[in-house]
Amino acid sequence: MALSTNSNFARPDDAFRAIVEAHRGLTEAQSADFDAALVLVLANHIGDIEVLREAIALAKRRTLDASQQQQQQQQ
């Protein structure tokens, strides 16, 4: 099974909103704690190490792209 990047929610805004609201009122440290727990819960639900690795690679690519952009802007 490959990582699905199609839109899987009938109402994607609800999903995004649910995560955003979960962070409302939290300090940055609390948000980071919350994210760590949420990632672990979701990873276990997926239960497929290959899908998890693909998801990590996709997310990591975003992080690296962002830091490269930042460096270019600074130059």
Place this chain on the structure above:
Amino acid sequence: MAAAKTAQAKTQFGYRRHPDQDRSGANAAEHPVVIVGAGPVGLSLAIDLAQRGQRVVLLDDADRIGEGSRAICFSKRSLEFWDRLGVGDRMVDKGVVWSVGKIFHGDQQLYQFNLLPEEGHKRPAFINLQQFYAEAYLVDRVEQLPGIDLRWRNKVIALESRNDGVALTIATPDGSYQVHATFVIACDGARSSLRQLVGAEFAGQVFEDQFLIADVKMTAAFPTERWFWFDPPFHAGRSALLHKQPDDIWRIDLQLNPDADPAVEKLPENVRPRIARMLGHDKFDFEWISLYKFQCRRMAKFIHGRVIFAGDSAHQVSPFGARGANSGLEDAENLAWKLDRVLRGLSPEGLLESYHVERSAAADENIRESTRSTDFMAPVTRQEARLRQAVLSLAKETEFGKRMVNGGRLSVPSIYDTPLSTADRDDWRGGPRPGASMLDAPVADNDGKPTFLTEVFIKQGTGFTLLAFGNGAAVDVPEGVGRIQVGGEGGLVDAQGLAGKRYDAEPDTAYLLRPDGYVAARFRKVQRPVLDAALARASGLN
């Protein structure tokens, strides 16, 4: 400190001059095998080789067995190996048998695990036994065997590789002398001087966190379980371990801050209050205190010409997982039969390469597992610490969280991906696959006397063994190959059906076991040509 143990085990030995020392370098004595280092690995290897009929010279630079408990957890696999060496009963009789571990977070138990939840095995998951007892019992066994020449206070100071072996220069209280060895096995520990003499690297990772080990003597009613705490009330923010050993000795392991000063932390007056907080009293005496940092590293190649490395000299892991001494013992059992075959000319020297292939992969696995445990106990970054904390808190209410808590994953035998195995061609729903170690099961012999497969395996001798099931036609095995028959006429009785179940057996099912008890090949119906081919492959003959 040493008085209690000398009463029960001999730990001091004398240097004796050997006639080899009267020979000049040009006329040096020739020996087929010289083992350097009389620790658990070197001693066990020497015994295995001697039981196979080899003459062994075993050198040690000290004349006594080391202080302190050091290794304490010996695995089922190690005990099965020691059974073959004739010392298993003594180890188990003295040792503390255990199979249950508990993990706590704060003052709350997160979960418990049982490393051997089923009946029908001769040996338990683990025993705890101070390393000096294990070494003393092995030395006693060495002294029973005529083939082993154990020389204390013999230190190798130079090594010269030659085409047909290795010339060693050995320092003694009477000056130095030379011997020539066909093979040298370096079992001289993490600070191996032989590794330095061959100029090999020992690369890996050093962990910054410091751990304090104390063995304390006290009478206590704690169960014989491995207890591990994250962030306990008596040692806030760090981890702790409590484990029972024989003689009312308890192993306590406390994680310290990375910047702790070893000299200060080690002082008994500083250790005592910490442990008193843990135990709730201070009615205990110290047997041994040591401070250490984790290291995980291994040699790139375990074989350097005719010098072969085994145990800590070849690989080092962090201690949470009982993967140090046990993996060294697995090295010894893996190497002994191969070296014996090569020395007898039954297999080409290339067979030894499989020792490197199999045991370096096992070392990688042990390093990976123990690095993961270490990282979980001592997270490196803030976010790693958050993830660790999330696992610990999820463990309180979810099954998956409990399974992710890593307080040390305890040693199990590796499954070898090895050129010695013959790949499965039949259909299997279970049973140990080629490259896995044999499984024990209870059976009864012809007289109805209960025994175990591992015991019958030992009685078969020291070579390859065919383990055959069912009522099928008797297979004739090549000369020198042992045979165990389960079920059928004249076979062992598998009254509980556990042997059949553990080996996924049908009538005619057969497993070819290597001399170290690992599966070389398995067949739904065995015939001589495929059996002969599997034997040749497992012997390094093709």
